[in-house]
Amino acid sequence: MPNTLIYGRVLMADSLGFHIIFALLGVGLPLIVSLAELIGWQWKDKDFTFFAKRWSYAMSVLFVTGAISGTIVAFELALLWPPFMTLVGQVVSLPIYLEVFAFFLEAIFLGIYLFTWDRFSPMVHWLTSLPIVLGSFASAYLITTVNAFMNSPAGFALSDGKPININPFVAMFNQAVPTETSHSIVSYYLTSALIVAALYAFTFLRRKNKNDAQSKKALVFCLSFAFVFSLLVGLTGDQSGQYIAHNEPIKLAAAEGLQHSQAYAPLVIFGLKMPGMLSVLAYHDPSAKVEGFDNIDPRLRPPSFVHTMFDSMAVAGIIVVLVPLVFLLLYWRKRSWAFSKPMFWSIIVSALCALFAVEAGWMVTEVGRQPYIIAGVMLTERAFTTSTGVVEFAVIFPVLYLLLAIVTVWILVRHYKTTV
């Protein structure tokens, strides 16, 4: 159904774009909370215990919203794209199945964690945070291996359109996995820390020079955490770029907007041209030839806004590395500037950049794979349902997501405004 396909795409994209926001916080916040609780317990620092308690409310509310949107995504994957799910279900169901168990553990221990602050000793209570951290990490890792499979299918052969010689382990640990999982997960930790820092920065801006030592501690903690992960994001980003250059050349050409295959390929970011830099980044060799669109069938060419998204992600990436770095340097050398208005605004901007970069990055890898839903194996248009009703739900669900976002934010704001 070519004319309803676009509605299916829009619905899926909207659902995924919405879900990733809450899923990333569901991965990042547990580690931040657990770390804060650990510091509070081990260093007997009441402020950190307070942080863990205070932030765990947001952690659980956001988990719920992430769980709702995730449930919808799971159903949509199967119901909007049944031929795709049939193949995926046969070949790479292993990580999907494992993920449900990780999700179970997360949900169970989140319930336990929230309601046993006063029932358990500090050590035991902190231990209950570990399954949440591990469960959320595992969920992210496992689901991303399935996406990696879509970008780099492995572990099966096709006979008459049906998969044979299936090896789920090869499928699950395909070659896109190391870079995709590492780069995305570290970005979730970074983004979560920046968002928490930005919220504290916002309260400083609203309070107009009130000297709050506890909030300053929170800011330093979050930005130190963010700094470490910003470096990892940069490192894994470079590795991802190299991986894509070697294994998904069409996606690289799309991301870089490279028309002509060439050695000494230039890096072009928003019109700014850096000669030879693309070859250097992709192959660590300026004389290396980078594949452009000239050797590619035009029907297999992804949309050109992939290039804009990639450039946006890269620029945002520079900001999210610089801001924590500058903050920490100022904190070390000229503390009053670290808690100044321009710095607070920069922190807020960096959090927005991080969030935007996550969305842009996912767009690059997903839209950059089009027209395929499984690279080289299945076209998106061949994977679509024949059911009616997609158009209506392509309107209904986004409206529901908007409502859900408003409700979530409203509940969080009300809670934090009315409690200490």
Add this chain to the structure above:
Amino acid sequence: MNEIIAYSIVVVFLGIYMLLSSIEFGSTIFLLNPKNDQKIIPYIGPIWETVNVFLVFVFVSLVSFFPGATIVFSDHLLVLIFTGLAGMVVRMMAMLFFYYSAHKGKLVRWVLFITSYAVPVALSQIVVFAYLGKVVFGPISLGLGLFSLLVTYALAYTFFGMMEKKSSSIIKKSGLFVGAIVLVAAAISLFAYLQFPYIIFPYPTVYQAFTDPVVATILFGVFILGMILVIPSFILLFTLFVFSPQK
């Protein structure tokens, strides 16, 4: 043989989900009266997200073990399932308000109650489809809808009645009523089980829709390992909150 095991896993967990969600969904009628809050919130608060995971587990199991059935679900049940899901989203928003904020006003309680009872009615239509091969609205579907309402209410009533020590007389009085409904619920589960080998009559049988045998064996391994981790955690959760609830 593999198919029977996989089918059993799906049906058993569907049954567990129906039991737990009926209690959770059913409790919302009692929550219309704020006086019941303290009897219900300590039980439902810590566990309702875990209950939702069961639903995901059932669906993921179905798709993982019977990938061939996905096309049938999509072609014929997309509208029904998406409608149920949309209802679930609205319900979850009400749950967020009720269990995570101080806002427990009349509107929230009513939205919670209506969605909690409407969604099972909508989803029970899947049973009609499973038996007739098409979605038909008529006496049978209406009956099924009403039945699902009753089951939901009855199980919730039974559960909270059991938790309250002084209501033993009420339990005795309505015991027959509740008992009958639970029996019929069990009968439906059995009926679902006896639909084997069809997942959705008369579309693919479980044999046709089943996944590769090697993959299935690995998935069974995952299931066993997963249960070793999840079941003790689940028992821990229920021991902490259901059998000795927090105030």
